[in-house]
Amino acid sequence: MQPVELKKDIYWVGAIDWDLRNFHGYLTQRGSSYNAYLIIDEKITLIDTVKGLFADELLDRVSKIIDPSKIDYIVSNHVEMDHSGSLPKILELAKNATVITSPNGLNGLKAHYKKNWNFKIIKSGEHLSLGKRTLEFILTPMVHWPDNMVCYIPQEKILFSNDAFGQHIASTERFDDMYSFEVVMEEAKKYYANIVLPYGTQVQNVLKSVSGLDIKMIATSHGLIWREHISKIVEEYTKWASNKTEKKAVIVYDTMWNSTKKIASKIQQAFEDKGYKTILKNLQTNHISDIMTDIITSEYICVGSPTLNNNMMPNTAGFLTYLKGLAPKNRKAIAFGSYGWGGQSIKQIADALTEAGFKVEDNIKINYIPNREDLNKMIELLKEKL
């Protein structure tokens, strides 16, 4: 694939990762891309790099435009190795290049690569002249690492947003208007739910900082570049960052002999009777990163497991650990499950949900196989609480 010109003399020169299916535990069923951008001006500037394995792909694309040794600046918006991993290889060629990064970026890059490259540390609000164009930097700490920053070219109205607004999609298309809008939005939502969700307050600050900019293009570090649906993705980020929920319940469970599944279905019915939109997710057939996409706007999260050897099932424990880390705010929860004798799993789930910040509204516990009477009684009791 050739470099793609975004605007005159500004090129996408990144890499496409068609095979990626697991990104630190996130199921990337559509692969991904690592987007790097080359600006040809008086100072030749590369914005971010790509995962180390793809360094040659990046260098091939850069070489189609200029000799890589001519690069003056490399902006490192984010230390994580999917964006910085090719720095060592590029800096072997671009010997005089200066790496532009935030103070935390400097610490992070040194801790990763143990090199004393030529660094220039940038502060929020600082400008850097490239010649005809200027780069303006806005530090965005904890969206989603301490080092994150974004940069903006006022002359072109392009925001290089790094991980913000990204999506894990491998495609030869580079712009949002060339791809299915529904898929791009779904993947942007999944990305937010699995990567950005813990940092809603910081996202709100970033949205405030960039709200004064006239943005005609958001050049992300993963997936499609936004140029058609900018207001829509900013609107969605604003909504997700506010932790606003809908009248919706996601019911997540594991089961050995289907009793907990029966309880899950009845919980679903109770919510439906009360006018909630519901989604039922068996942990054996759904990946936790896909479940998070549904949770992002859900008022209720109901989590179930039978008791297995005095514990909840490992899939449920894994899901709860993941959920606790991503920490959606202002949500209600229900713990449920079938058991034989001790029945410890239900309290363990309730405790884990409480520890994760949820308001646990009910514990539903049924001995062995629930009969119709048990289930009907349970529905009526639950409905009174909803």
Ligand SMILES: Cc1cc2nc3c(=O)[nH]c(=O)nc-3n(C[C@H](O)[C@H](O)[C@H](O)COP(=O)(O)O)c2cc1C
């Ligand atoms: C291998 C195994 C271990 C179990 N360990 C416990 C236990 O420690 N405590 C308990 O209360 N029930 C235990 N049970 C009983 C199950 O919790 C019970 O059969 C329950 O109804 C299963 O629900 P399910 O149909 O949703 O899998 C165990 C069952 C199995 C198969």
